[in-house]
Amino acid sequence: MEAWIHHLIELLALPQFGLSTVFVVSFISATLLPLGSEPVVFGLVKLNPDMFWPAILVATAGNTLGGALDWWLGFGAHRVVDKYSHSSHHGRAVRWLEKLGPKACLLAWLPIVGDPLCAVAGWLKFPFWPCVAYMAVGKFARYFLMTGSLIWAFPGIFAS
Template structure:
């Protein structure tokens, strides 16, 4: 059983090392994980880079684009939801303090879109509040890109090789 699992992991790493497979997988996973669906993209990004370290920058670019497009999708979902609710009835927002905070910081708050749990809804709320689209996209991309670069670099260069022995 252990040999089978080791072979499965090795085959997966070999497939992910191929740019045409790894980059597509990274794009799809990072896109979906940036929507309101619960999915983490860091393991996929890390595995592709670990399988082929020379792909570090292309993977960072694809992950950032995929994750930012997912954030944009959430922004549009929030924008559409606000318009739908507004058309049905006008009511007081559920958390006026949080909305006031987001309005005060404006699009710059989207820099925090990389945070677990609150980041994806933050993009939707930015759309709900009709914060300016392109500045929100810029701040989302910056935050998400820096997150991928820092997280992946830290795992690659700070974790002891003995922790990665299961990948051999």
Template sequence: MPSFIASTLAWLALPSVGLPAVFLVATLSATLLPMGSEPAVFALVQAQPELFWPAVLVATMGNTLGGAISWWMGAGAHRTVEHWQQAHPAGHPPQGRGHGQALAWLARFGPKACLLSWLPVVGDPLCAVAGWLRLPFWPCVAYMAVGKLARYVTMTGALVWVF
């Protein structure tokens, strides 16, 4: 492992930077990067139980920020496709099976669908699709925050109780 990566990981593991590390991991894990933030939250709470609520709230804020970034990525992708379609009127981007049904479902529920942004596998792309559909940004962010807070309270509480 390169020394830069090892030293960065060692720095993030310090208890003095535990909450910033949780924020960073939670933010990155809510984008389309394949990683989870629960182990970081749980590790911090195990090391410092008095940080349960600060860790849950910081993780929620970071994960919500990551969801908002995904929303903007979806909105940007939509603008790019529209621009491409204007430049190439005969061509259409490929659409996957069930594409229309999923978009119709999300459009029907609107920003409330972002409550499900906490789900593994589908939660992060859901935020991007909300941006693609240009669902209202702030209501989407509010619903994302509620869903993500419920996940962190439940997951971290359950892990602390079990271990």
């Protein structure tokens, strides 16, 4: 069983590509495509413990740039008529987001709602750079806490 898990982590980390793979997977996972980058970051760090900080920073950069792309997509989508604009849920969500402003992008790290949140921030025409800054803080915290927690929780697995 442990050999199978080791092989899976090695495959996900793609050590022959390293940080470039972390960047690409983190970028793509921040778009509206359903992909998680945490296994790739964890796999790379488990195989190369000295790559903890570079992997966290590269994953943060890729995921933040993907969130920025979502912002621009939302900004462009603002010109399209929203078919749900009259629902009570829509109104409440928009009022909540407008109250928070760019700070709402701190939640961009959340599964399912985080990536669309970046697009909605662009759609609502929140200022781009403050949104990107809040996205980066939230995404950095996620990668740091998740990868660090997994390393702490599974210290003996895959030890060389």
